[in-house]
Amino acid sequence: MSKHPLQYLELSRRDPETEIPEVRIKHFDEIYQSYDGAEAASQAGRCISCGIPYCEWKCPVHNYIPNWLELIEEGRLFEAAELSHQTNSLPEICGRVCPQDRLCEDACTLNNGVGAISIGNIERYITDEAIKQGWRPDMDNVKNSSKRVAIIGAGPAGLSAADILARGGVSPVVFDAYPEIGGLLTFGIPTFKLDKKVVKMRRHIMEGMGVEFILNTHVGKDKSFSSIYDEFDAVFIGIGTYQQINGGLISEDLTGVHEALTYLIGSVNQQLKITDSNNPYIDLSEKNVVVLGGGDTGMDCNRTAIRQGAAKVSCIYRRDEANMPGSRREVVNSKEEGVDFLFNKQPIEIVGKEYVTGVRVAETKLGEPDENGRRLPELIDGSEEIISADAVIIAFGYLPNIPKWVSDHSVNSRSNGCIEVAPKDHLPFQTSNSKIFAGGDVVRGSDLVVTAVFEGREAAKSILSYLSV
């Protein structure tokens, strides 16, 4: 029971092997290996089980991290998987795509130079391995309430809501316009970060829990929202954000300028052999590619382009490296794979006639922090230059694009275009229409997968309470 108290000092942090850049850029498979059981156990055993689990505090879903670390150390895999699912509906996915170095692992007490616990990799190991060994969520004691809830959008918020509802004895039916579940998990995130087999397995598990998926169904086009609204006991909207933020740059419509999402989806479609006229495959091999934006989406574009065989990939960001919003790990991966970063450069104009030929940028310096504490870049006069390019990807982020059927059902939105939830006397994530709930990016604006998971789960708890089950 009692372990060696100084294990964390004597055994240093060790992440699973990463494929070397020269090899991994030749394919689209995941670059990290997995722990084996012994490694997972010994790394988990480094946890000192703090009186205040800062990791759990910082985690948006508040995973019981020290507790499942201990279970893994003791080799109790299925219990760890069970516990992991108590706070997170998609732990194997979060283990892959969360920026742990900004969240749990950043907060880890041992991140004071000793070396934080490799929480993400262990999280991923737990569910991957448990599923491999036959673990499935225990639904034995669920009493079915005969209530049904429609979920619009099979992204992380929707899936998480479905998970909680199914466990609560409510039958969830998930609608999605795409041919696969996952939303951006499937289509937005490159396969080298998240193998789509993982999402498929999750679908399999959820169907086993009684979740019904109705795919290739665009609500509002293929099926009217009103019919859904009337048929179900409650509705959850988790349709995400797909409206690209316009950089306001001159000549954004030149040929060779691409939206990040369209580009990424096209690439995934190509791998999954899906044809989708809205998101065609964009081949940037041999191209001189410039990616605008320093978030995780930007990094995904960088690395996709590298793998497509781009001649050169440059990433332009208006602040310095320390102030980048994306995961540091992804920046490192990009650099290793050959991406050239240009910091403190503000894009002003896309240059070219019909085809793009470059991006005009200006040098910046960081000014005073704004009300959120982030330092705003200020332009330095006379510092403009043109970076040549024959393909430009714009990755400035996304805004929600609320369909009309939402407002038609007296669901209010906020000024920034997001759906408003929890107005006075309403439950968390309940909209102004009591029967309709919403969560994820459509409520917050584009954010992390894990926050969408959290909101989907919390919304589902409200639905259970609304339905009195």
Place this chain on the structure above:
Amino acid sequence: MTKKDAKGLYDPLFEHDSCGFGLIANIDDKSSHWVVKTAINSLKRLTHRGAISADGKSGDGCGVLIKFPSEFLRAVAIDSNIKLDAKFAAGTVFLNPKKRMANKVKKIIESTIKQEGLGLAGWREVPIDASVCGQSAKDTLPHIEQVYVNCSEGMSNETFNRKLFLVRRRAETQFEGLDEFSYIASLSSDSISYKGMVMPDGLPRFYLDLLDDRLEASACLFHQRFSTNTLPEWRLAQPFRFLAHNGEINTIQGNRNWAIARAQHFYSDDLGDISDLKPIVSMTGSDSSSLDNMLEIMQASGMSIIQAMRILIPPAWQADEMMDSEIKAFYEFYSCHMEPWDGPAGIVLMNGRYAACCLDRNGLRPARYVLTKDRHITIASEIGVYDYPEEDVIKKGKLGPGEMLAVDLLKGELLSNDQIHDHIKVGAPYQKWLRDGFRYLDSKLIDRTIAAEPMEKETLITYQKMFNVSREEIKEVISVLASTEQEAVGSMGDDTPMPVLSKKLRSPFDYFRQQFAQVTNPPIDSLRERVVMTLQTNIGRTSGLFELTAKHAEQIIINSPILSQQKLRQLLRSEMFGDSHAFIDLNFPETTDYLSALKRICDEAEVAAKAGNLFIMLSDRYLKPGMIPAHALLATGAVHHHLVGLGLRCSTNIIVETGVARDPHHFACLIGYGATAVYPYLIYQSLHDLARRGNVDRTQQLGRSFRRGIRKGLFKIMSKMGISCLSSYRGAQLFEIVGLHSEIVEFCFSGTVSRIQGTKFSDLMDDQKELARLSRSNEQSLSQGGLLKYVYDGEYHCYNPEVISTLQAAVKTGNYQTYIEYADLVNHRQVSTLRDLMKPVPLGDSIKLEDVEPVQDILIRFDSAGMSLGALSPEAHEALAIAMNRIGARSNSGEGGEDPSRYKNERRSKIKQIASGRFGVTAEYLVNAEVIQIKIAQGAKPGEGGQLPGHKVDNVIAKLRYAKPGVGLISPPPHHDIYSIEDLGQLIFDLKQVNPDALVSVKLVAEPGVGTIAAGVVKAYADLITISGYDGGTGASPLSSVKYAGSPWELGLSEVHQVLIKNDLRHKVRLQTDGGLKTGLDVIKAAMLGAESYGFGTGPMVALGCKYLRICHLNNCATGVATQNNLLRSEYFIGLPEMVINFFTFIAEDVRYWLAKLGAKNLEDIIGRTDLIELLPGETKRQKNLDLRPIIASDHLIEGAPRFCTALRNDPFDKGELAENMLSQTLSSIQNKTGGDFSFKISNFNRSIGARLSGEIARIHGNDGMIDTPININLNGTAGQSLGAFNVSGMNLILTGDANDYVGKGMGGGRIIIKPSEKAEFIPKDTVIIGNTCLYGATGGHLFASGHAGERFAVRNSGAIAVVEGVGDHCCEYMTNGVVVVLGPTGINFGAGMTGGFAYVLDLERKFVDLYNHELIDIHRITPENMEAHLHHLRSLIVEHIEYTDSKWAQEILQDYRSYLAKFWVVKPKAAELGSLITSLREAA
């Protein structure tokens, strides 16, 4: 009610007293005035054991109980024209000074005399001189008369006295409530009492009778009181009618409650019907007076006083394997019918036939006796209470633990302990009765099926949710108990809200705070002194004490009250109970209300008991839809009280089958409120589930291990209150309730202290309904918990991630704005402490910040809390000291000594702590302190000791603590020199002798009654008092101690402040509080509640980088704050003194901000101004039902009385004249380092002799500076307590005579020699020459005593070398270094907790194998072949002993060394190498 009407927190029930006592008797019953005169003179020589009130004249009371002086009384009666018959009685009666009331009471007494058929002879006004009294005694002075009663002809003395008893009781019941003056001090034909609120030297001047030569008696008890209160109460002076008592009756609450429950069993043919005299045993007054009542009724019913006393205060017979089986049977038989009244107690008692003295099983009070040639025996707290020529002494000795010594005045015999046993064991065929009647339940060795019918998984989860089991609890509490057989250890404090403040679902058990002993009585070490403790539980029917039949032995005996499935089944199937039990379902419909449900349960219990069922099973085992379980604790308390009230409780037993009992505290609560035994079925089911999931070693018997863990926990909880036997704990209600409404307390827990209201039945109902809802919901998992560790959405923690990270950011950057953010987080948190419901109200208009006193003046009021080097890393410890010194505040060394290189610079801790382990406490350590703090208790684990595990004892720590690296160090639960309040006074006196410049501070933990304790502490001459809250931190403590003991400081501080003002003591002492103080606002509130100084523990630690990881006990603190690991300290410790300076400066600035806002110029304007506190209504229903008015009440306020300390220091009454005289004679030889020889006469009232000189030497030259030029002090006579305390090198004390307790306490060097006078005719090797607890905490030096030492010789010795000729019990306990040679018998439990050093014991009677504690030590013979070194070492010590003491016995041994050598044992820690003992000793020297 307005604030002014509210009653404060003081309750007379909280008062304690303790004292000096004694008895003188002529064995042949020869009367003389000499006996009376000597008794009174002896009393004077015990003055230092009593206390003096603020007027300087009133004592706490003293008195004598004189064997009936019939000649004298007859003579003075004649003077008063009273006609007496041949046989008569007299009584001392206190009456109202107002004639009318006095006459009324006299009439009552007269009529009861008549009622009993006795003749009133008359009244005599007792001549007194009131001018002797101090003002406060004068104010309450009664009119005192003697009443004379004639005995009818032919009536036996027994009958006469029985009737006099009835007269007194009947009269008392009539004038009770009528008049508070009236009191019958004695009424008997056997004895008469003279007592009052005067100092001992005033007693004979007050009662003129006492000076009258005609007053002759053959025996006399005397008593001097030290009370924690000063409101004079004449009636509370002792002796009572039969006894005088030194110490406390720890078990008093249980004893009183059971006395009520048993009331109908006090019937006896002799006494007749006495049902009108209830309560027989007083529920108020002092514990001793209740004991006196009990003794009286037993006697009146025809039992001999000696037998009665032995039944009430038995020795620790259970574990005594050497005890005669017949006497064991006697004790065992009576244990079925009377629980022990356990001390610490030294009792002297007397009736017409016997005069006797006895000690309780722990022997924590001293009792020394002298028998002289003229057949007078004197027994007293001290030896040498009168001057007898040494050559007249036949015998001197002491009473051991659990022993009794008696004089049979009728037969003229002195009865030893064994002789007394021989007398009482033959009263009945106890052994045969027990053999026939007792049934033992045995568990089979293999008990693998812990739950015979395991629940289905989902059923189990439903149950776990219904009873609010969390995953955290399963992991941290239940499975730890079941796998390690003990509680989990944790660190840091409890920073969660009390349940009444919480917004989460909390267990009703959480409202109960365990009481613990501090100062007035000691806790027991349940690990090292297990021999005195027992959990034995008898199930059967309790019967009358006075009927002796075999039927009374029909009992089932179990060794623990925690039942296994097996035992429960055996019980249910047993012949005795098979058809004699009733099942009562605790589940009730959700639609009824809680109170009616409990009433239904009580009614069912009543019916069952009346039907003759021998046990009642209260059960929540069978949950049903639509029903919820009444909480087992509420049900148990309610049923117990209901049955007690009906006189049915002793006819039946309460077995509780419940899912709510999970940790030791839960079991303690159930038993404390009356449960006979508990069957925790849900635990067994949960453990079965754990085993099913394969989480544990399947071969382990989890249920059995769990029960063992709980048993240890129960021992610990009982020992905190100093209670040895579970039967004395059962029903004793030793808890404080914080936050339950009186509607619950009165119905279920009546009599328990509960002061602030709160949660009502309806709230508990809501909680249980919510649990029921959750248990039935689809949500499958248990809640994570969060009570111990922070978890999102769990219980609120005051030290949460936001608070910690913001504070650390603030102190690191020095940014005050960030501090403000932090302060806002704290000040605007959800209500988590009582002070969060208080808001300061301005004095007037706000003032400008610059008009407020400067930061510097506020900073000096800040102390850092005692945190030892050992708990903290040296870097953190020094950073803290440097910071505090730089800002002019004080840091606290904590327990564990201090490196002398820190004494004279900014790394010095100005406060030096002295705790129960006395680690590193030397004269030099003490003289380098500004404040010496005696840590009585700490908030995280009051009433408990501690242990520094071996892996934390590195070279540095070992050196400072005079120990060996890698060897674990134990801090005992009690200070072994503080078993009562006058002992604390003695320690304070010792410290003030060694360092007259230092202030002495006493650290207490808040609990009900802490106010009266503090009053006692002030009267013991402390200069400062710290009141800690329950939320204090710790480096390591069992979890249930962190969670369940101690009260919020708001209650404790306020109670202390109120009581001190009430007693006119507040101005004499500085009050400090600590416990979770975080911001300036906290300081403001603490000031308003009465504190003038403020302690911070966790705050500055967090400032130094602590992240509240709660892993201090593992020595792996990742922040390098609380670890000794080199790598962690050097690489990861980020703390700097500046961070601490920032922390305190911020808080001081914050205080200034608040003062300005409140319109106060300085803190003094608001200290003690509870009128400036506005109570807030609270956020939740239960918070709104709180009544915090007692905390801010002002009923104690006296117009113009000081609200804070105005005295510079609190100097003792005893000026230590001999010590000052010694200093003036030796000073130049100290200053010039010349040494020399000096001689003085010494008496028992010359205390701490040597300490004054040692302190002076240490101050000038350090511990070892005089080693080459010693000062030799020759003393002649009897030394008072603490001879040679904190002795240093070069200080040699040579005493001819004998000495009292604590010789060589804290000795660090030099030599103490004690030898009998050459004229003495007694045999020194069989005679006690020094008292108890000698060499406690010694770190070096030599002691040679030609005679026996008392109990606990060389306790916690870490370096002294001693030779004595016999020792009492518990010798060498917790010893870590040094050598002890015992040339004679030892008591039991030798070497318990001994981790270092060694001993040689001469075992002539071959008994030692059974006497030593086998846990940590082993013993070896010295054989010349392989133990040459020991042979020579021992011989050289014996030679030295002869050289210094001329011991005849040692000479005899030496003459025949080879043959005696074969009878010696070498005693050493198991871990130590036999061969290296002497070498390592040399290295240490």
